[in-house]
Amino acid sequence: xxxPQPARRRVPRNTLNRERxxxxxxxxxxxxxxxxxxxxxxxxxxxxxxMAVYSHFKGKDEIIDAVRERxxxxxxxxxxxxxxxxxxxxRELCRAVYRLLxxxxxxxxxxxVRPVHGDxxxxxxxxxxxxxxATGLDRPAAARAQTALMQYTVGAAxxxxxxxxxxxxxxxxxAALRTRFAELPAERYxxxxxxxxxxxxxxxxxxxxxxxxxxxxxxxxxGY
Amino acid sequence: xxxPQPARRRVPRNTLNRERxxxxxxxxxxxxxxxxxxxxxxxxxxxxxxMAVYSHFKGKDEIIDAVRERxxxxxxxxxxxxxxxxxxxxRELCRAVYRLLxxxxxxxxxxxVRPVHGDxxxxxxxxxxxxxxATGLDRPAAARAQTALMQYTVGAAxxxxxxxxxxxxxxxxxAALRTRFAELPAERYxxxxxxxxxxxxxxxxxxxxxxxxxxxxxxxxxGY
DNA sequence: ACCTGAACACCGTTCAAGT
DNA sequence: ACCTGAACACCGTTCAAGT
Numbered sequence: 001x002x003x004p005q006p007a008r009r010r011v012p013r014n015t016l017n018r019e020r021x022x023x024x025x026x027x028x029x030x031x032x033x034x035x036x037x038x039x040x041x042x043x044x045x046x047x048x049x050x051m052a053v054y055s056h057f058k059g060k061d062e063i064i065d066a067v068r069e070r071x072x073x074x075x076x077x078x079x080x081x082x083x084x085x086x087x088x089x090x091r092e093l094c095r096a097v098y099r100l101l102x103x104x105x106x107x108x109x110x111x112x113v114r115p116v117h118g119d120x121x122x123x124x125x126x127x128x129x130x131x132x133x134a135t136g137l138d139r140p141a142a143a144r145a146q147t148a149l150m151q152y153t154v155g156a157a158x159x160x161x162x163x164x165x166x167x168x169x170x171x172x173x174x175a176a177l178r179t180r181f182a183e184l185p186a187e188r189y190x191x192x193x194x195x196x197x198x199x200x201x202x203x204x205x206x207x208x209x210x211x212x213x214x215x216x217x218x219x220x221x222x223g224y
Numbered sequence: 225x226x227x228p229q230p231a232r233r234r235v236p237r238n239t240l241n242r243e244r245x246x247x248x249x250x251x252x253x254x255x256x257x258x259x260x261x262x263x264x265x266x267x268x269x270x271x272x273x274x275m276a277v278y279s280h281f282k283g284k285d286e287i288i289d290a291v292r293e294r295x296x297x298x299x300x301x302x303x304x305x306x307x308x309x310x311x312x313x314x315r316e317l318c319r320a321v322y323r324l325l326x327x328x329x330x331x332x333x334x335x336x337v338r339p340v341h342g343d344x345x346x347x348x349x350x351x352x353x354x355x356x357x358a359t360g361l362d363r364p365a366a367a368r369a370q371t372a373l374m375q376y377t378v379g380a381a382x383x384x385x386x387x388x389x390x391x392x393x394x395x396x397x398x399a400a401l402r403t404r405f406a407e408l409p410a411e412r413y414x415x416x417x418x419x420x421x422x423x424x425x426x427x428x429x430x431x432x433x434x435x436x437x438x439x440x441x442x443x444x445x446x447g448y
Numbered sequence: 449a450c451c452t453g454a455a456c457a458c459c460g461t462t463c464a465a466g467t
Numbered sequence: 468a469c470c471t472g473a474a475c476a477c478c479g480t481t482c483a484a485g486t
Binding site for chain 1: 333335336340347350353354357363367368369370371374375378379380382383386389404408414418422423425426433435436438439440441442443
Binding site for chain 2: 458459460461462
């Protein structure tokens, strides 16, 4: 909270720049959530007047775009041609995207709240499409497969974030769901009451994502 | 014995109720989008002072919950045991959920912005789990499959809504993406430039969803 | 060029008051 | 019980002014 006091020395007045603003924005988003991501809170975290930020960004929307671009660029592309099969590389690439979205739930919100304008994440898409073609898919099938993989990845990350949000703190995200389902009237919801523990176990983030991802990849690449 | 109504010529003062408020809220959300969904705008649409709504709902959050519940309850469950195979019923059920989310993009926003507390959509989940068990999946596999199907459905609907939002009006959602990809530097993004038309075609909503859904179902039910 | 405080037009909601 | 207007504490952003 308290920023490092830069001594009483005559500190250069212009200690603010785009980089510092973006860093504080990511911190604020990841730590306090989208609702607390305010221009005023951002400026306060930077130890500066609210309007100082406007000297480096046109407005909040430009900051949102920049944050999204910065985080999407952070996806670690696995080294190419490491002797694995295209399908294994695909798996790892998708997991990297999921990990990013899962580590920074704020990006999901930014993706939802504002359409993508720039070339953010383009490198990842290029790589995935290339791998899909390498497995033998024809061009329309590769395009549909790429879209389906991204759709599932975004949905799974959103689902996980929603679960964490609902659980509040550090508790097990499935716990609330288990008790909720277990307490349902068994006449109307026999399967949910019965499968409450299993459904709760399926809220475990990465393992669940991998289960669905393998099924999806299996279906998309069937026969290749 | 229906009592003869007093039939006062005088128009009843209290013409506002929860039902009317919810109807206006859905209209406002679907027509003007989440940003325009304001308590003041809602009241104005109802021809009433802003605070009148607070006589029927505790606040905006309660309206959000009620709208979500109302729309999720609208998912048309296909008639049970219509002679089709469980897999065909599963497909139709998932398509119904997708259609609802696609027709009312606002629900997606409501799902993102606020965790689910009530039993909304529980009936659909019950049905899907039952069908998955009927295909022969064991309990953990059925739970994971149910979660994966919902994750993919939410992600696909969100993707489609995002594309429509980016396209602005009634244009082809893939058009913008096609030109954007086609104009990329071909040295860095050879596949994207090459597959721009196919990737644009994959932004067509329901057909793309069905492609991914069939792949996912195929992978989840492989061997059963 | 960079930063500031006051001010404007919004927002959700509280409150005291009307019927 | 239902509805109202004024007011409060927020928000993003404009503006004129400081350095």
